[in-house]
Amino acid sequence: MSSASNLEQLYLSENNLSGNIPDSISNVSKLRVLDLDRNSFYGLIPNTLGNLRFLEILNLPSNDLTTKISTHGWSFLYSLANCRYLRILDLSFNPLNGILPTSISNLSTSLQKLLVVDCKIRGSIPMEIGSLSNAILLDLSSNKLTGPIPTTIGRLKNLQLLNLSGNKLQGSIPHDLCGLEGLYELSLGANELDGPLPTCLCDLTSLRHLYLFSNKLYSQIPLTFWSLKDILEVDFSSNNLSGSLPLDIGNLKVLISLNLSRNLLSSDIPSTIGSLYDLQVLNLSRNRLQGPIPKSLGHLISLKSLDLSNNNLSGVIPKSLEKLYDLNYFNVSFNRLEGEIPSGGPFLNFTAKSFMKNYALCGSPRLQVSPCKNKIHPKLKKTALHALRYVLPTFASIIIVVAVIIVYKKGQRGNMNLAMVNDLIPLKKRRRISYNQLLQGTGGFSGNNLLGSGSFGSVYKGILSDGTEVAIKVFNLQIDEAFKSFDIECEVMSNILHRNLVKVITCCSTIDFKAIVLEFMPNGSLEKWLYSYNYVLDILQRINIMIDVASALEYLHLGHPIPIIHCDLKPSNVLLDEDMVAHVGDFGIAKLLGEGDSIKQTMTLATVGYMAPGDFFIFFNFFSIPRRVDISILSFYCMRSF
Structure with a gap:
């Protein structure tokens, strides 16, 4: 390395190099860029990197590098305190292990990008992270981080991208994040965050991508959120968000993807959603939405994917959707829809899977629904109604x-x-049926066996080990009233017997699971x-x-x-x-x-x-x-x- 003492940039990425990074790298004293991305280097990251005082970019991702843990945390990180010009540090996809050290505060205040993705680090994010005052990108995703999101991140006023997804972070989303006015992307998905969404999210006017999926967030989506008129992607799926979708949803004029699936949203789908002309992906599945599918969805000419399955939607599928020629995925299964399935436009390509488990849809035999009855001519219909007015009474x-x-x-x-x-008809001794038997008999409570949903839970068709077909009413224990409903339904139905009452086979109750096994009604x-x-x-x-x-x-x-x-x-x-x-x-x-x-x-x-x-x-x-x-x-x- 002595012969390269004047070298300023060294790019060796994607060369299948292996072995240790030599300590002698520090002899290249004028080095400003060191890029060893996607090789097979292993062993310790050398502390001598701290001797490269002019270093601006250090890229070491996708290797098999580790670090020595000292009283200062990662020893090499402590040595990098000497690199006062360091702007980019990428350590992603290396088995660094250990915890993110407090010595992170010793890194250069010039640091703009810090990436430590999938490095198997654990513990909490240190409050000292707030000292990286010039950071514009902070990515600590796909690790094993726990504890709350540090409020000190709110000090990083230049931050444009914050990605903490795929960890085990707890607590609520701190309001301090709302002070990051330049934030372009916020990703906190796949954690264990709870509490309501901050009402101040509307202050993030530069926000374009928001990912909060797979957490434990609850309460309603704040009305103020729908004022983010420039946001492009929103993913709140797999939470416990409730309430209704407001008319203000139509304010998100440039939105291209909206995923609110697997929540507790109720009420009707607002017709104003039809004004989101750039929308390409809309997923409202597995909620408690009711009412008709808005005809205005036919205005979403850019739509490629529409999923409204597993709700309580009723009425017909609007023929206006036939105009959505770019639509390549469509799912309205497990609702209460009826009437004729549209046959034009994209509906020529959809299969029976898109329409299964509805009350009374009709259409082509290839969709596994009944054929539609011939429509009655208006004059004949008027004559029939006139006759019924006198005959029927x-x-x-x-x-x-x-x-x-x-x-x-x-x-x-x-x-x-x-x-x-x-x-x-003496009362039969109640059968003892385990949770595992119910799980196996319903295919893991598969959506394919779902018979319907109600206010307090869902009903599945199951087959017991002896071949008996049953209906299994599973209570949603996230609703307080479900406990009361389960108790009284068990007490009432277990002590009555009549040929015109649904028979209870047994009640299954654990700390986190309650269900009633009933006679199946085909x-x-x-x-x-x-x-x-x-x-x-x-x-x-x-x-x-x-x-x-x-x-x-x-x-x-x-x-x-x-x-x-x-x-x-x-x-x-x-x-x-x-x-x-x-x-x-x-x-x-x-x-x-x-x-x-x-x-x-x-x-x-x-x-x-x-x-x-x-x-x-x-x-x-x-x-x-x-x-x-x-x-x-x-x-x-x-x-x-x-």
């Missing part, structure tokens, strides 16, 4: 009279039937049969279902030692077995009535703010004292959509 009256006679005769045998139920819910285009109930089936529901309520009100009021009777809670016999289920908000006032009741209604049109018998069941079901009300309900 008379016809419905006849049905009501017949139903009243049936229930009256059944009521005469009521006490005897109730006694027969108690005598002939024909789904009454809601599907009443409101879907591809399912039809004839008159006799409607009468039988009406009688089944009435019988179940009569048993709950009069045939049990402690009267029970269901409190959430609606079509989706009436399930049909393979013989189309109706079974009432979901007792998550039932009332148990003693001799005086109610002695047990969960405090949260499962359907706040929603009631299916015409479900008057819900009012009857919720507000009445225990009494025989008014068959005329049930008749009207079952006949109203005929």
Whole structure:
């Protein structure tokens, strides 16, 4: 090296060099750039690097280098304190191990870029990191760092990129980061951060890329966030964010990627999202969004990927989406959509996987859905409706009279039937089923086995070890009310037995898992049969279902030692077995009535703010004292959509 004493720049990257970095490197005293990137050097990083007083760039990534741990931390790092002109230090992808030393504060104040990516370092980020006052890039990602994000990072006023992703950092996102007005990219994903998003994120007006995925962040996205009109990419996926998406989402005019999947977002998708004309990726999957898919999504002409799966979306798939010619990924599976699947534009290339597990979609056989029924000509439809206006009331009256006679005769045998139920169908001993059996029987609670989602959890189809098909209601324990709902549903359903009530096979409860294993109903819910285009109930089936529901309520009100009021009777809670016999289920908000006032009741209604049109018998069941079901009300309900 003595013959190269005047050498200023040495680039040896990607040459498959191996061995130790020689101590004699320090003899090249005028060296300003040393680049050994992507070789096979191993052994200790020499302390003699500190003798290169004019060194500005030191690139050592992607080797097998280690460092000696001394009382000062990494010994070579301590020696670099002599390199007062050092601007770039890249040590990434080397097994440095140990902790990030406090001696980092001895590095040159001229340092602009510090990269220590995937170096297997652990411990906390030292507060001394705030002394790198001229840093514009700080990347400590993919390590094993723990503890909080140091507030002193807020002193790095020139910082443009901060990447701490892929660690195990805890605590909340410090408000001090909001003082980094020049920050262009902030990546804190794949950590264990919690707490709400800082409301001051709106102060980061230079921010273009924000990645906070896979943390434990909760609460609503602050309304102030949607004022970041120049942001390009946002990823908040896999957190516990709740609330609704506001109309202000339309302010992010240049946004190209938005990922809010795997959160607890609810309410409708705002139509203003259709004004994000540059959007290429939109992922809102695995939330609790409801309502229709906005037609305005058809304005997103740059969209390449759209994922709305695993929500509670209803209505039809807008034909306006046929104009999205660049759309190559589309997923609306596991929702409550109905109607004809669009067939033009990008929909020519989508498979059945994009539409699976919806209530009543219809279309091409290749999509594994029912064919759509022929549309009725408007004039014929008007004529039919005119005829029904006069015929239906008379016809419905006849049905009501017949139903009243049936229930009256059944009521005469009521006490005897109730006694027969108690005598002939003894309560079975509850099966003991482990969590692992449930896990195996549902394919790891796979989305392919998801039957539906509700306010307190999700229901999966499972197959037990003996081949028995079951429905497994898994409670979301992140919701406080779910604990109460589980307790009361177990207590109510485990102590009642009637042919028209969903049977409980067992209840499974651990510290962090609660589920109820139920009898599987292959024909789904009454809601599907009443409101879907591809399912039809004839008159006799409607009468039988009406009688089944009435019988179940009569048993709950009069045939049990402690009267029970269901409190959430609606079509989706009436399930049909393979013989189309109706079974009432979901007792998550039932009332148990003693001799005086109610002695047990969960405090949260499962359907706040929603009631299916015409479900008057819900009012009857919720507000009445225990009494025989008014068959005329049930008749009207079952006949109203005929």
